[in-house]
Amino acid sequence: MFDSFDAVLLARIQFAFTVSFHFLFPAFTIGLASYLAVLNGLWLWTKEHKYLDLFRYWTKIFALAFAMGVVSGIVMSYQFGTNWSVFSDKAGPVIGAPMAYEVLSAFFLEAGFLGIMLFGRDKVGPGLHMFACSAVAVGTFFSAFWIISVNSWMQTPAGFSIDPETGQFMPENFLEIVFNPSFPYRLAHTVTAAYLTTAFIVGGVAAFHLLRYRRKAEPVGAATKTMFSMAMWMAAIVAPVQIFLGDMHGLNTLEHQPAKVMAMEGHFESHPDGAPLYLFGIPNQSEQRLDYAVGIPKLSSLILKHDLDAPLDGLDTIPVADQPPVGIVFWAFRIMVALGFGMLGVGLWSLWARWRGRLFDSPWLHRAAFAMAPSGLVAVLAGWVTTEVGRQPFTVYGLLRTSQSAAPLDAAAVGTSLIAFIVIYFAVFGAGTFYILRLMNHAPMYDEPSLKDITEGPVRAAGISPAHEDRAHHPQDTQRGE
Amino acid sequence: MPLADGISFDLTLVWAFLIAFAVLVYVILDGFDLGLGMLFASERKRDDRDVMMNSVAPVWDGNETWLVLGGGGLFAAFPLAYALILPALYAPIIAMLLALIFRGVAFEFRWRTERWRRVWDIAFIGGSGVASLSQGIALGALLQGIQIDKAARTYSGGWWDWLTPFSLTVGVAVMVGYMLLGATWLVMKTSGDLQERMRKRAWTLGLATVGFIGVVSLWTPFLQEGYYSRWFEGWNIALAVLVGLAVIALAAMMFRALHIHRHDHWPFILTLGIFALCFVGLGVSMFPYVVPTEVTIYEAAAPYKAQLFMLVGACVLIPVILAYTAYAYWVFRGKVDPQAGYH
Numbered sequence: 001m002f003d004s005f006d007a008v009l010l011a012r013i014q015f016a017f018t019v020s021f022h023f024l025f026p027a028f029t030i031g032l033a034s035y036l037a038v039l040n041g042l043w044l045w046t047k048e049h050k051y052l053d054l055f056r057y058w059t060k061i062f063a064l065a066f067a068m069g070v071v072s073g074i075v076m077s078y079q080f081g082t083n084w085s086v087f088s089d090k091a092g093p094v095i096g097a098p099m100a101y102e103v104l105s106a107f108f109l110e111a112g113f114l115g116i117m118l119f120g121r122d123k124v125g126p127g128l129h130m131f132a133c134s135a136v137a138v139g140t141f142f143s144a145f146w147i148i149s150v151n152s153w154m155q156t157p158a159g160f161s162i163d164p165e166t167g168q169f170m171p172e173n174f175l176e177i178v179f180n181p182s183f184p185y186r187l188a189h190t191v192t193a194a195y196l197t198t199a200f201i202v203g204g205v206a207a208f209h210l211l212r213y214r215r216k217a218e219p220v221g222a223a224t225k226t227m228f229s230m231a232m233w234m235a236a237i238v239a240p241v242q243i244f245l246g247d248m249h250g251l252n253t254l255e256h257q258p259a260k261v262m263a264m265e266g267h268f269e270s271h272p273d274g275a276p277l278y279l280f281g282i283p284n285q286s287e288q289r290l291d292y293a294v295g296i297p298k299l300s301s302l303i304l305k306h307d308l309d310a311p312l313d314g315l316d317t318i319p320v321a322d323q324p325p326v327g328i329v330f331w332a333f334r335i336m337v338a339l340g341f342g343m344l345g346v347g348l349w350s351l352w353a354r355w356r357g358r359l360f361d362s363p364w365l366h367r368a369a370f371a372m373a374p375s376g377l378v379a380v381l382a383g384w385v386t387t388e389v390g391r392q393p394f395t396v397y398g399l400l401r402t403s404q405s406a407a408p409l410d411a412a413a414v415g416t417s418l419i420a421f422i423v424i425y426f427a428v429f430g431a432g433t434f435y436i437l438r439l440m441n442h443a444p445m446y447d448e449p450s451l452k453d454i455t456e457g458p459v460r461a462a463g464i465s466p467a468h469e470d471r472a473h474h475p476q477d478t479q480r481g482e
Numbered sequence: 483m484p485l486a487d488g489i490s491f492d493l494t495l496v497w498a499f500l501i502a503f504a505v506l507v508y509v510i511l512d513g514f515d516l517g518l519g520m521l522f523a524s525e526r527k528r529d530d531r532d533v534m535m536n537s538v539a540p541v542w543d544g545n546e547t548w549l550v551l552g553g554g555g556l557f558a559a560f561p562l563a564y565a566l567i568l569p570a571l572y573a574p575i576i577a578m579l580l581a582l583i584f585r586g587v588a589f590e591f592r593w594r595t596e597r598w599r600r601v602w603d604i605a606f607i608g609g610s611g612v613a614s615l616s617q618g619i620a621l622g623a624l625l626q627g628i629q630i631d632k633a634a635r636t637y638s639g640g641w642w643d644w645l646t647p648f649s650l651t652v653g654v655a656v657m658v659g660y661m662l663l664g665a666t667w668l669v670m671k672t673s674g675d676l677q678e679r680m681r682k683r684a685w686t687l688g689l690a691t692v693g694f695i696g697v698v699s700l701w702t703p704f705l706q707e708g709y710y711s712r713w714f715e716g717w718n719i720a721l722a723v724l725v726g727l728a729v730i731a732l733a734a735m736m737f738r739a740l741h742i743h744r745h746d747h748w749p750f751i752l753t754l755g756i757f758a759l760c761f762v763g764l765g766v767s768m769f770p771y772v773v774p775t776e777v778t779i780y781e782a783a784a785p786y787k788a789q790l791f792m793l794v795g796a797c798v799l800i801p802v803i804l805a806y807t808a809y810a811y812w813v814f815r816g817k818v819d820p821q822a823g824y825h
Binding site for chain 2: 063064067068070071072073074075077078080081082085086088089091092093094096097099100101102103104105107108109110111112113114115116118119120123124166168170171172174407408409410412413417420421424425428431432435438439
């Protein structure tokens with residue numbers, strides 16, 4: 001059945017599929033873990049009940065997303081060996097150690113304190129519970145630190161030599177390996193993306209409920225207002241920071257992986273006196289040209305070189321065998337950038353509405369925020385595709401080709417497991433996403449039930465009207481046991 | 483031998499022990515919650531199932547992290563072994579990963595739905611069973627040896643080489659052993675009728691486990707010449723007899739604790755002892771090979787610099803991990819409260 005397929009291509013599809021699915025969960029939970037730690041801290045500090053309600057509300061969603069992240073992550077730690085054994089043998093001496101550090105410093109920290117964070121508030125007291133919340137948040141950041149370091153080393157390898165006998169990459173200096181040239185930029189850009197992803201999901205859920213309160217002409221709950229306000233502050237502050245970080249990351253890529261930037265820009269031809277910024281075009285790699293190109297003259301040189309007339313090389317300086325697939329990189333990049341500016345727009349709009357005192361009374365802003373709820377997830381995937389497909393045709397950039405990295409597998413074996421992954425991921429994670437959406441469908445209410453109280457699932461929550469939320473200033477505004 | 487080589491020699495051994503330790507901790511910790519998952523099948527009452535799941539809900543995630551450390555550690559410390567073993571065990575490994583997905587999400591999903599609760603209960607049972615079976619098959623397939631092309635540094639066998647009567651037997655043995663761990667865990671964590679049933683189950687499962695240990699132990703030496711000479715030649719046979727007697731003694735103590743003294747904790751602790759002994763026996767069979775009997779730990783080892791870099795972190799972090807893992811277990815100690823709801 002798979003005889004006509006190339007085993008390496010199937011292995012690539014399988015890795016792209018499993019890692020993309022996996023990446024969605026940490027992209028959400030990295031930001032959400034920090035948000036929960038902040039909410040819990042605000043609750044302990046101010047004793048305003050709405051923070052505890054929000055903590056409980058998002059903890060239930062976090063538990064689901066985190067579990068899906070864990071189980072899809074275990075798959076990743078074995079995929080290197082099952083499908084990319086030659087790569088593992090050759091690069092293992094260098095990247096194995098940072099990956100082991102990820103397990104030791106991040107996964108255990110998250111897993112060890114997750115139980116206490118979710119279920120332990122009255123067993124350990126508020127101080128230790130707050131510590132557990134922070135430990136989980138820090139753990140998610142450590143995890144990003146190490147895995148982005150490994151990924152960056154594959155993009156911009158440093159601090160190694162090559163063993164002439166075995167062809168293995170041998171570590172020479174781990175400081176250079178971990179802090180390789182693209183690592184600081186990629187880490188800042190990726191972690192900020194995770195924060196934005198969470199901000200837009202939180203903001204989107206809040207906007208959805210603001211619109212619903214409005215339609216039902218009910219007073220808006222305090223918790224809903226708070227989460228919309230917090231999310232919009234994040235959007236307004238972090239989106240411009242992210243665009244700046246993305247620009248820095250792009251300049252770093254131009255320095256170390258010029259072919260990737262050429263593909264992102266659609267520059268098949270070299271431009272000796274200023275390159276245009278193409279807004280649209282259909283990359284035609286077999287003819288090595290951009291069809292139907294619409295561009296702004298010299299703008300690309302201005303962005304990349306800060307000089308209108310700076311020369312920029314094109315893909316005509318790169319052998320065809322060493323070029324990444326231009327079409328995918330070109331379009332993924334444009335999707336990411338467009339969403340980034342869309343986020344900036346929502347952030348600025350919210351500032352305007354806030355200044356006018358209409359933050360909770362601007363239905364079109366709420367519609368926009370609701371529509372942009374998944375924008376972070378899509379942008380993260382698009383950015384990931386840009387950088388990973390842009391690294392092709394290499395696994396270790398410039399040194400080890402993807403075609404020479406795969407395990408000695410039959411197409412039938414890879415194809416069968418690929419189908420199993422696709423079917424099971426869509427079924428299981430589809431169900432999980434459905435449960436998350438169902439939780440989001442209820443507005444956070446006053447005295448939101450905690451994770452521990454839920455034995456009946458949404459059935460019990462559904463019996464209580466979201467209108468209870470407006471009891472935020474109820475005299476019984478004291479802590480209940482969780 | 484120059485000093486530097488002497489040191490790197492030792493680090494390889496240190497890493498072999500560390501990874502063996504991680505795998506042992508994984509087997510023990512995830513062993514009881516996978517076993518508990520299989521025991522779900524026989525406990526049909528909703529309340530009993532809730533209590534069973536609540537007894538592991540706060541810790542299962544940490545338990546499974548040891549599997550990531552085992553795999554990630556093998557990749558980091560013995561990259562060649564990782565690159566040879568995983569393609570050789572392709573089907574059982576993929577099956578294990580997919581099964582762990584079902585069983586992992588079931589912890590969260592079954593509380594989120596009434597209509598589909600039974601579906602996620604089945605996912606929990608099936609996922610736990612298939613993951614256990616796959617782990618046992620993988621162990622058996624590794625023990626019986628895998629075919630490699632040493633010059634090309636790749637696996638060179640077929641895609642069904644892992645499937646033999648021996649590997650299937652080890653697969654079933656691991657399922658039974660995990661269920662024993664799960665049953666004795668529940669004797670410790672529950673009370674009333676559920677605990678009483680688990681006491682009875684532990685009795686049968688204990689007998690079956692000892693039987694399987696005997697079968698696998700007697701079968702293993704005949705798989706490869708190296709195993710035979712290690713266990714049966716000269717004075718080594720005394721060691722083999724000693725290990726066998728120790729397993730029987732521990733099993734006898736376990737049965738006494740279970741039914742005569744009616745202890746809650748000791749059956750579980752003694753079962754851990756049986757698992758640790760089996761693991762030591764496994765180590766005796768395999769050492770110094772990581773891919774029996776083709777590649778030694780020294781041939782597969784990562785370079786000295788990588789070993790040293792990781793060891794610094796491991797020395798600091800593994801004691802810290804053990805400390806807060808122990809703390810998490812301490813926080814959720816004692817019997818599970820049947821009234822506590824989702825836990």
